[in-house]
Amino acid sequence: MTDTLLDIRELKTWFATDDGMVRAVDGVDLKIGRGETVGVVGESGCGKTVTARSVLKLIDMPPGRFEGGQILWQGRDLLPLGAAEMDKIRAREIAIIFQEPMTSLNPVYTVGAQIAEVLREHEKLTRRQAIDRAAEMLSLVNIPNAKARVHDYPHQFSGGMRQRVMIALALSCRPKLLIADEPTTALDVTIQAQILELMQEMKERFGMAIMLITHAMGVVAETCQRVVVMYAGKVVEEAPAVALFGNPRHPYTQGLIRSIPRVDRAAEHKERLEAIQGTVPSLLNPPPGCRFAQRCRFASDVCRQAMPPLKQVGPGHFVRCVL
């Protein structure tokens, strides 16, 4: 990694609830280099989405609150920025696509108008120019007959097509970083592959970095250079994709990898797919030790006493475990 684009340091995004502070993201470090694809994996509720939305400050405040840390975008901290400054970064520098293509487009505007809105805001195009550019973007993401479809409403598109529209929307201002928050989770498997392929193609074309948030390890293996594994608001392991799959060090990562269904093995051995026992701990006043300790079969007293630090175990390979 030569040129750091995004550098998240000790980010803490907490939420005030009636029961107390929920530490959704509790001291996360994450770096993304120019043109790099970084996967962020973990199960539901581990803080992946909150981390992603924190970068663009799309967290509702209240109840959300940045308790500490920095989000350095090309060396500049985003957290203290005002709304107007933030709006210059959104879409133009960092864009985001979401999990639910069915609901992330406004039903009352044509897709063209929604793409044009960004272009008119950031590139000061006229309505005509913006619509033409929107049509270009749509054909770029392989929407057939883009010139005509630019005037269609979101409900006239299927789920996969809508996710393509979202990608066109996100990329219309040529951002340097695309945050993809579970972009394929809501789609069926064949469409998933198409969308991932499209993202890869767009990346090659525009050279942007991608922060791919997912809970599907298979997706990560296919697309990412580096992987960050999150658990209960903390980064537990970070490694180049090859190292992570070849030599997972954290028991949680090992569990995640073992829970990937394998067509080749299942056919031969009729193995049962392994599941990680237990559930994610409450993020309300979490215990002092390792958050995975309750579910970890290697856990000892040391693990329950203090949070283990992130230690380096290989080139670019870090793990938060005492083992």
Add this chain to the structure above:
Amino acid sequence: MSRQYLIRRLLIAIPSLLGISIVLFTVLALAPGDPFGELASNPAIPPEVAASLRAKFGLDDPVWIRYMHWLVAMVHGDWGFSFASRINVDTLILQRLPTTLIVIGAAQILAIIVALPVGVLAGTRPYSIFDQVANTLAFIGFSLPTFFTGLLLILIFSVRLDWLPMVYRADLGSTGWTWFVAEIKQSIMPVAVLGLFQGASLVRYVRSAVLDVVRLDYVTTARSKGIGERKVITRHVVRTALIPVVTLVALQMPVVFGGAIVTEQIFRVPGIGSLLISAMLSNDTPVVMAVTFVFACLVVLFNLIADILYGWLDPRIAYR
């Protein structure tokens, strides 16, 4: 929105208006009271004259024959004759209707002007101090009936302070600027009473519609576009939140007309609401029938407008 749809909707309105008129006519026929009751008890009029008058107006025919007479006349554009005012019913209604429409229209505009920004602000800042104050005022607003707030305003602004006239007059003697000022002054209270009552419930609807919309995914998408919070709210939140609100406003029109009857009575506004009440009191059946029928037509019309606006605001709805 196709023309075909519009035509079909207008055609569907015909049977419903027919049904409404049958019910209205039957209920009025069943109601006690007789427009010629006074004639019967008046010793100066010989019984034969009264009887021939009754026969002339067909008052002793069975209900369905009277209804058919009414319907045929109606189709020919004859609204009947007011027994009490001794002029044609349509002339009478046309005299009164503009006043009512102006008062109701102004009240609705006031309601929307107040409710829309207040509801949107309250909805985008739920449980803030502004929201709580707006909610409390709205609750008080629609809990207090218009006959109470109307009398209260009269007591304060007409009786105590003597700032505003107590009675609304259609025949203001002056012209030009003085007429305009007098017209405004006498309209303030009825419009405020009706408008704020409507606005109070509207605030709650707008607030809840906005609350429903702000947490939707596409609003987050809009925020991620970097277009500024104001555009996010106006283009993406308010625009969609308006869909249910518009329908509600249109479907509430019957309630508004009902409220107008009371308000007109309090402020002596010579609209069709007060015409209806005086017609009822004097057993002037043709006028009662005609005015209630006009109300029914207006309600059907606003339903149609609601549907058209709905289709225009929400592209997902296709009319076939």
